[in-house]
Amino acid sequence: MARVVVMGGGIAGHTAALHLRRMLERSDEVVVVTPNSNWNWIPSNIWVGVGKMKADQVTFALGPIYQRQGIGYEQALATAIHPEGDASHAKPFVDLTHSDPARAGEQGELEYDYLINATGPKLNFGATPGLGPDGHSNSVCTAGHAVEASAALQASIDKMKNGERQVLVVGMGHGTCTCEGAAFEYAFNVEHEVRQAGVRDLADIVYLTNEYELGDFGVGGLTFTQQGFQTTSKLWTESLFRERGIRAITGAHVTGVEEGVVHYEQLDGSISSLFFDFAMLLPPFRGVDLKAFDAVGSDISAELFAPSGFMKVDADYSAKPFEEWRAQDWPSTYQVPRFPNIFAVGIAFAPPHQISQPRKSTNGTVIAPSPPRTGMPSGIMGKLAATNVAEMIKHGASAEVRTASMADMGAACVASAGSGLRKGSAASMTMYPVVPDLVKYPGTGRSLDDTFGEIGLAGHWIKLVLHYLFIYKAKARPGWHLIPE
Amino acid sequence: MDDTDTDIARAPLPTANTLRARKNLFIQFGRFLAINTKMFKIIGKEHRHTGHRSI
Numbered sequence: 001m002a003r004v005v006v007m008g009g010g011i012a013g014h015t016a017a018l019h020l021r022r023m024l025e026r027s028d029e030v031v032v033v034t035p036n037s038n039w040n041w042i043p044s045n046i047w048v049g050v051g052k053m054k055a056d057q058v059t060f061a062l063g064p065i066y067q068r069q070g071i072g073y074e075q076a077l078a079t080a081i082h083p084e085g086d087a088s089h090a091k092p093f094v095d096l097t098h099s100d101p102a103r104a105g106e107q108g109e110l111e112y113d114y115l116i117n118a119t120g121p122k123l124n125f126g127a128t129p130g131l132g133p134d135g136h137s138n139s140v141c142t143a144g145h146a147v148e149a150s151a152a153l154q155a156s157i158d159k160m161k162n163g164e165r166q167v168l169v170v171g172m173g174h175g176t177c178t179c180e181g182a183a184f185e186y187a188f189n190v191e192h193e194v195r196q197a198g199v200r201d202l203a204d205i206v207y208l209t210n211e212y213e214l215g216d217f218g219v220g221g222l223t224f225t226q227q228g229f230q231t232t233s234k235l236w237t238e239s240l241f242r243e244r245g246i247r248a249i250t251g252a253h254v255t256g257v258e259e260g261v262v263h264y265e266q267l268d269g270s271i272s273s274l275f276f277d278f279a280m281l282l283p284p285f286r287g288v289d290l291k292a293f294d295a296v297g298s299d300i301s302a303e304l305f306a307p308s309g310f311m312k313v314d315a316d317y318s319a320k321p322f323e324e325w326r327a328q329d330w331p332s333t334y335q336v337p338r339f340p341n342i343f344a345v346g347i348a349f350a351p352p353h354q355i356s357q358p359r360k361s362t363n364g365t366v367i368a369p370s371p372p373r374t375g376m377p378s379g380i381m382g383k384l385a386a387t388n389v390a391e392m393i394k395h396g397a398s399a400e401v402r403t404a405s406m407a408d409m410g411a412a413c414v415a416s417a418g419s420g421l422r423k424g425s426a427a428s429m430t431m432y433p434v435v436p437d438l439v440k441y442p443g444t445g446r447s448l449d450d451t452f453g454e455i456g457l458a459g460h461w462i463k464l465v466l467h468y469l470f471i472y473k474a475k476a477r478p479g480w481h482l483i484p485e
Numbered sequence: 486m487d488d489t490d491t492d493i494a495r496a497p498l499p500t501a502n503t504l505r506a507r508k509n510l511f512i513q514f515g516r517f518l519a520i521n522t523k524m525f526k527i528i529g530k531e532h533r534h535t536g537h538r539s540i
Binding site: 213214234235238239241242243247248250251266268286410411412422423425429430432450452454455456457458459461462484 | 488489490492493494495496497498500501504506507508509510512513514520521523524525526527528530
């Protein structure tokens with residue numbers, strides 16, 4: 001009998017736990033440790049953020065699902081890993097601080113044979129003074145944040161209905177943010193809602209981003225064929241901004257947010273301020289506050305975690321210039337080299353480097369989108385880790401592990417540009433691979449046959465279908481495992 | 486210095502026909518099927534490209 005502990009109940013962790021339970025014997029134990037009581041389909045938070053969905057349409061309670069599936073569930077925050085055990089534990093274990101109301105603050109320990117770290121990000125609002133719901137801007141990173149953003153947006157729309165002009169700023173709250181696609185979606189959904197409310201002429205909508213140019217999306221932009229020509233996501237995205245009348249400020253690092261004003265620096269070193277009535281600015285991510293200790297209690301966190309707090313896995317982390325980056329630098333099994341019974345998947349693993357070319361302002365400020373690794377890649381990594389753990393439990397040292405590098409993995413993304421069964425629209429995109437491979441695909445780094453983009457109502461329908469499909473899957477309804485990641 | 490708004494102003498503007506096509510239910514139903522096919526192709530590639538390695 002083996003015990004697998006999954007830290008995190010988001011897309012990667014929840015996917016891993018469900019597949020593990022399906023793949024392992026009943027005598028094996030699967031335990032999820034997460035401080036959250038709810039699962040959240042984060043891609044639909046943008047619709048909560050504009051009042052098109054309620055929070056309970058994008059979340060559900062994890063406890064009943066785990067009880068039905070036979071998965072152990074500790075509503076707790078993992079605070080430390082002891083991969084070698086210690087004097088009183090023969091097996092490795094994790095330290096926990098319980099967060100369910102009945103045991104809040106209680107400390108605990110949980111031994112494991114295999115550990116999957118899918119802790120996701122720490123929303124690092126503190127990196128930018130004044131950023132976030134506790135400061136002076138909104139967020140859509142959680143369903144709760146999105147509800148607050150919706151209320152603030154509605155207040156602005158009400159003011160416009162009374163004839164008051166409003167400046168609505170949407171974008172990234174720091175130079176090293178990721179998830180530009182989510183901010184892009186929210187900007188266009190805000191524009192759509194303002195237009196639907198009949199007050200578009202009173203709204204100045206500004207997209208403020210750390211991307212070097214529009215259409216970068218943290219993946220260095222895309223090139224695809226359209227009507228017999230190669231075109232770029234830059235031109236395609238700029239066209240959408242022109243059509244919808246949204247201004248954009250690129251290459252920006254937000255240095256601070258005060259009541260009604262955001263301060264930012266751009267790549268040319270210029271410092272500017274932008275006054276706003278409503279702002280939704282995403283925070284940068286870092287790894288959660290997790291420590292690691294060896295058998296004698298020495299802190300080995302620096303060995304297991306990158307300075308960003310994300311866990312180091314089977315990637316090439318040696319520092320090298322952008323020109324020397326290779327697809328092979330990216331991890332393929334997501335195993336921790338010194339501890340092959342530990343995996344880190346989804347946002348929790350440390351990328352070897354950015355995908356977009358990193359840049360510095362003339363003042364030396366790093367303005368570089370971090371690599372996105374949410375959604376489809378997160379689910380694929382979660383299933384991969386589950387499959388490999390199951391193989392290792394069944395076959396021991398003779399097990400063959402599967403590999404799935406982001407340099408050999410595609411992604412399908414649907415970025416909403418407004419909701420409504422007849423009036424909605426979305427930008428549908430596929431890319432293959434996520435991390436460009438200039439050796440395999442000289443020129444653009446990606447397959448032109450499998451990288452494409454299209455805007456239209458069909459995209460909205462697809463995003464809506466995916467919403468219901470993935471919530472069905474996450475609830476482990478009949479046939480859930482047949483739905484691909 | 487930020488040329489982004491200049492670039493946006495020079496970007497191709499969709500014609501009225503293109504905008505209508507993006508909302509046309511019949512055309513979009515066809516696109517729905519076509520885009521899903523492209524996405525399933527990416528998912529299919531995933532399975533073909535997943536490799537194996539000894540521990």
